[in-house]
Amino acid sequence: MKGFSFSKDILLGSATASVQIEGGDKNNNWYRWSERGKIANGESSIGGCDHWRLFKEDIELIKELKQETYRMSVEWARIEPVQGQFNKVAMDRYREEIQLLIDAGIIPLVTLHHFSEPIWFEDMGSWNNKKSPEIFEKFTEYVVENLKDLVEDWATINEPNVYLQGRSLEGNFPPGKTSTIDYFKGAGNLIKGHILAYKKIHEVIPKAKVGVVLHYAYFDSKDNKTGTRIAKKIVKRNFHEIFLKGMFEGKLLFPLGLFVKGVKLGDYCDYIGINYYSRHGVKSSRKISMLFTEIYVFENSKYNDLGWEIYPEGLSKGIEELYYQYRLPVWITENGTPDHKDKFRGKFIFDHLREVSKLLDKGIPIERYYHWSIMDNFEWDLGYSPRFGLVEIDYSSMERKIRKSGEFYREIIENNGVTQEMIEKYLKVESENENRR
Numbered sequence: 001m002k003g004f005s006f007s008k009d010i011l012l013g014s015a016t017a018s019v020q021i022e023g024g025d026k027n028n029n030w031y032r033w034s035e036r037g038k039i040a041n042g043e044s045s046i047g048g049c050d051h052w053r054l055f056k057e058d059i060e061l062i063k064e065l066k067q068e069t070y071r072m073s074v075e076w077a078r079i080e081p082v083q084g085q086f087n088k089v090a091m092d093r094y095r096e097e098i099q100l101l102i103d104a105g106i107i108p109l110v111t112l113h114h115f116s117e118p119i120w121f122e123d124m125g126s127w128n129n130k131k132s133p134e135i136f137e138k139f140t141e142y143v144v145e146n147l148k149d150l151v152e153d154w155a156t157i158n159e160p161n162v163y164l165q166g167r168s169l170e171g172n173f174p175p176g177k178t179s180t181i182d183y184f185k186g187a188g189n190l191i192k193g194h195i196l197a198y199k200k201i202h203e204v205i206p207k208a209k210v211g212v213v214l215h216y217a218y219f220d221s222k223d224n225k226t227g228t229r230i231a232k233k234i235v236k237r238n239f240h241e242i243f244l245k246g247m248f249e250g251k252l253l254f255p256l257g258l259f260v261k262g263v264k265l266g267d268y269c270d271y272i273g274i275n276y277y278s279r280h281g282v283k284s285s286r287k288i289s290m291l292f293t294e295i296y297v298f299e300n301s302k303y304n305d306l307g308w309e310i311y312p313e314g315l316s317k318g319i320e321e322l323y324y325q326y327r328l329p330v331w332i333t334e335n336g337t338p339d340h341k342d343k344f345r346g347k348f349i350f351d352h353l354r355e356v357s358k359l360l361d362k363g364i365p366i367e368r369y370y371h372w373s374i375m376d377n378f379e380w381d382l383g384y385s386p387r388f389g390l391v392e393i394d395y396s397s398m399e400r401k402i403r404k405s406g407e408f409y410r411e412i413i414e415n416n417g418v419t420q421e422m423i424e425k426y427l428k429v430e431s432e433n434e435n436r437r
């Protein structure tokens with residue numbers, strides 16, 4: 001194993017989302033979903049990592065880990081608990097948190113919608129409601145007006161594709177009513193919501209950098225049969241392309257135009273936001289519910305605690321595909337792995353950042369990398385057992401402890417890459433573990 005160093009400037013940091021770490025909010029739909037017993041092991045979002053109370057302590061950890069940038073989300077339900085009534089106290093608490101980051105020299109990137117939303121919004125049909133884009137625009141305006149002196153970098157919607165898959169296709173996200181039509185209706189409204197938010201942010205902060213964060217699943221197959229090729233096209237179209245075309249270009253692919261009006265062609269992203277975790281096999285199927293496609297996991301590979309394949313090459317393949325299409329700076333807004341024993345997270349970081357370094361050498365402008373996540377957190381319907389953190393949380397005491405992989409990532413940031421000594425110090429045992437898996 002050989003080290004590497006980044007040939008171009010890249011900001012390295014980590015990411016979180018409000019409901020996943022904050023705790024204490026009862027006005028968001030994930031709290032209600034928890035109360036309905038929909039989270040693994042009967043767990044609830046109400047505890048989170050107690051970050052709402054412990055944010056100062058957490059910023060000390062972020063500083064200690066030498067993070068250069070930090071991606072966080074603001075919770076819509078806290079800021080607008082009742083439609084049209086904004087909570088200044090909550091807004092000021094976010095200002096305080098962001099100010100502390102800035103004082104520490106850490107650049108904030110703020111996400112406006114990261115899966116969770118106010119209960120009142122869900123009860124009016126959420127993104128199925130044709131007024132949802134304008135409702136989201138009003139929330140955006142309030143937040144941006146209140147943070148305009150602090151925040152330049154924004155992500156409007158996190159993973160619209162995963163959000164809709166959970167909400168409208170699989171039903172593991174609230175409110176649990178599945179419908180293929182709602183998937184496309186929701187996609188249309190999310191696209192319009194993103195575009196309105198994009199314009200609003202630029203109106204208030206002309207020099208802002210605004211984008212959407214897409215979950216890029218690397219779709220692959222074992223054969224090249226016609227049926228497989230068609231299945232792959234269908235999956236890529238419905239999971240990636242409708243969002244790319246819509247949110248980057250204002251182009252509504254069929255059938256989105258049936259559900260949403262008033263979207264014009266234009267340029268609506270200032271960077272390519274990509275979240276990458278794994279590769280997914282695709283084959284054709286007879287099931288109409290899945291539009292004649294089936295997803296599987298490749299055998300004889302390496303897997304994380306949730307059984308997702310670890311496939312670093314998918315990150316570079318995805319970035320190349322999107323970069324040559326849009327020619328915008330790339331921000332890897334999430335990449336990480338659940339590894340409760342911290343046995344292979346260091347190697348995961350090494351392998352993925354080595355892909356990044358190869359792309360930088362090729363001249364692809366990857367400006368940022370955010371590790372998911374700075375700390376263990378509430379992994380939606382799966383609850384607290386998946387451990388994604390550079391920092392371990394003991395949920396009984398809320399004690400935080402930096403993992404060895406966290407120390408490794410800190411040294412990568414300090415050294416602008418990985419030295420041979422770091423490989424000896426952090427990765428030797430991991431490589432042996434990896435072979436035994």
Ligand code: IFM
Nearest residue numbers: 017020159275334372379
């Ligand atoms: O925890 C999630 C995050 O909220 C969105 N992207 C994927 C992560 C890991 O599943």
